[in-house]
Amino acid sequence: MTTFLLIIIYLAFISLGLPDSLLGVAWPVMQLDFGAPLETAGFLFMTIAGGTIISSLVSGKVLNRFGTSKVTFVSVLMTAAALLGFHFAPSVVWLIVCAIPLGLGAGAVDAGLNDYVATHYKAHHMSWLHCFWGVGATLGPIIMAQFISGDNSWRSGYFTISVMQFALAVILFFTLPLWNKVKKNNALSLNDEQEDLNDVLHMSESKNVKPLQIKGVKLALISFLFYCGVESTVGLWGSSFLVNVKELPAAAAAQWVSLYYAGITMGRFITGFITFKISNPSLIRMGQIIALGGTTLLFLPLPSIFSLVGFIMIGLGLAPIFPCMLHETPTRFGKKHSQTIMGYQMAVAYTGSTFMPPLLGFTASHSTIGIFPYCMVIFVAAMLLSSEKLNALLKKNELIKSENKSSTIFL
Structure with a gap:
């Protein structure tokens, strides 16, 4: 039952990625x-x-108020209707x-x-889960390209993606009761070894x-802002940097940037296995250091091939950070506020991906695209700094609360 629901969630994240890259292609x-x-x-x-x-x-x-299952169902239905609206x-x-x-539908899902x-x-x-988003983001352009190259009909591409979304909405509707059953029976809630401690640490506040x-x-919000700023800015302006500064052909630059996205997708797939041995904070730190190296x-004034290595390193480094x-x-x-804080984090993340790439583009248009790597170093360094400050603060809070708890028990 738990595994079946997880498959449904994976499908939902594929559907979340499907529309994300359609507009640029069409x-x-x-x-x-x-x-x-x-x-x-x-x-x-x-x-x-x-x-x-x-x-x-x-x-x-x-x-x-409504629960994850109902919100997911309605949101997927909204995105399906919106894509159908694009068709007509x-x-x-x-x-x-x-x-x-x-x-609206994408953010809630x-x-x-x-x-x-x-x-x-x-x-x-x-x-x-986020690896499957990459699968959807990759399939979307492939599906649209088939229709554009065939009869030049972008409308058919949107219609096909819309039908896929409606099909998922039907599946979600018939599996609505499953969510509550899994929520009651799931023994994997949070990390078993950390759940009791987590509740104690956050009970008072x-x-x-x-x-x-x-x-x-x-x-944490600052970390999300700079993460998505880096991810989207590299994707949007990486090719322009390679063409105008490294003097690569446009086709070759596009291929190099595609390897950056491949690094993110494959990196997240591999990270899923690494999490069995390494904790989330350690993976976040390792990813940020690798991205900073990239x-x-x-x-650096090195041959162009080092830029290819840099793009791949950035992709691999970014892979574990977001999930x-x-x-x-x-x-x-704490679990009490996790839904609300998760929403704040996603909102700030989308803010970074929406406004930071245009900001760099505006600045570059008044100077040079050569500022691109310097801005990326600053963004990654800011993300690393805020993340490390957060780790230090959380560690300090846990020590204080653990000491207070021990003192209370002793008394």
């Missing part, structure tokens, strides 16, 4: 059909991201209208499923303190 054809300016795709992207940020921020209250859209205005539920897996399953499942007032939450290779940070949320801040 836009060259969509732009011609609608006669729209190039920058219209940016407005659509911002609309989707805005909806995702909003739904992530309110996801804590929504999930507490007669104008850009309708695309923008449909982009709103697409973003992301926050809800991340919290559910973090609370009820072991760390390796979180890594594999969870009663009266608001989520954002819990010590360390803001440092960004350093990009600005491990998400899985640590209940352990760091």
